[in-house]
Amino acid sequence: MxxxxxxxxxxxxxxxxxxxxxxxxxxxxxxxxxxxxxxxxxxxxxxxxxxxxxxxxxxxxxxxxxxxxxxxxxxxxxxxxxxxxxxxxxxxxxxxxxxxxxxxxxxxxxxxxxxxxxxxxxxxxVMMSVAEWEREVIGERTSAAMQAAKRQGRHMGRVSVLPRPTGDRLLELRATHTLAAVAAQLNAEGLSTALGEPWSANTVAKVQKRLRAADTASSDEQGARMASARGL
CATH class of the missing domain: 3.40.50.1390 (Resolvase, N-terminal catalytic domain)
Known part of the structure; x- marks a missing residue:
């Protein structure tokens, strides 16, 4: 049943x-x-x-x-x-x-x-298609607004940085936990997002992607510096 x-x-x-x-x-x-x-x-x-x-x-x-x-x-x-x-x-x-x-x-x-x-x-x-369309439209509008602000020399948005210990803990948990379980554990440990908000499974996924991208970029940059120092 x-x-x-x-x-x-x-x-x-x-x-x-x-x-x-x-x-x-x-x-x-x-x-x-x-x-x-x-x-x-x-x-x-x-x-x-x-x-x-x-x-x-x-x-x-x-x-x-x-x-x-x-x-x-x-x-x-x-x-x-x-x-x-x-x-x-x-x-x-x-x-x-x-x-x-x-x-x-x-x-x-x-x-x-x-x-x-x-x-x-x-x-x-149908609902998922509408949601995807909505995200794309909002993304286009946000991008256009940011480009206009950049041309005028203005900064848009909040600058927020996730504390490294919180990021490390997130990646540690993701090795053995689901997105939802990671969110629940981070909230239970009193660790908030960079904006001071509670975690959700969706937020965990986004932050995990950014952390891994940042680590990859850092590794590439370090490799470039080492190659430059060797005269390669």
Whole structure:
């Protein structure tokens, strides 16, 4: 039998205390699960916003889903409404890509996204295409603005540097941990991003890529200096 993670979230402490919202979400998920013959194990984040993916129970669910298919004991994640999982199209697109790569299902009942079905996959692919278009458009606008500022002699953006010990710890953890697990561990150790924000799996991936690129560039530069010193 298919077993799914039913993810529930409410954003205020009042909702968490009263149970308002959680019951409706659970009922919606359970009806959908019963109709499809699924078993559901529930993960609940109480009093937390969807602006960030750094929510304890969500990260726990994603870590459990990250296990290789043959060893995994659940088949996907289901939410009553997409905004319970994420308010960011970009973050949701990332979850869909991860799910496709690791072969688990994502179900957002309110939007008809159910990647365990052909129609649901089509809806998911449309959403990912829209997210990619959005990123490209924003990137083009940002690049144009930065070029204009550069021509005018102005600096745009915040200069932020990740402390080397934090970067070293991230790379150390990545040798044996998933992106989600690394994010959870860094947050547990009180290590924030360069901007002082909590870590998410997406942020870990981006920073890891930058750190490795910086190390490669540093190695190339050192090699060039040594070659120059030898007169090569």
């Amino acid at each position: 298919t077993t799914m993670v039913g993810y529930l979230r409410v954003s205020t402490e009042e909702q968490a205390t009263s149970g308002l919202g959680l019951g409706a979400q659970r009922d919606t998920i359970q009806r959908y699960a019963d109709a499809h013959g699924w078993e559901v194990t529930y993960y609940v984040d109480e009093g937390l916003s969807a602006k960030s993916m750094d929510r304890p129970q969500l990260q726990a669910a994603l870590t459990r889903l990250h296990v290789l298919p043959k060893r995994r004991d659940i088949d996907g994640i289901v939410v009553a409404k997409l905004d319970r999982l994420s308010r960011s199209v970009h973050d949701f697109s990332g979850i869909l890509k991860l799910a496709a790569a690791r072969k688990w299902a994502v179900v957002a009942i309110d939007l008809g996204v159910d990647t365990s079905t052909p129609t649901g996959k089509l809806v998911a692919n």
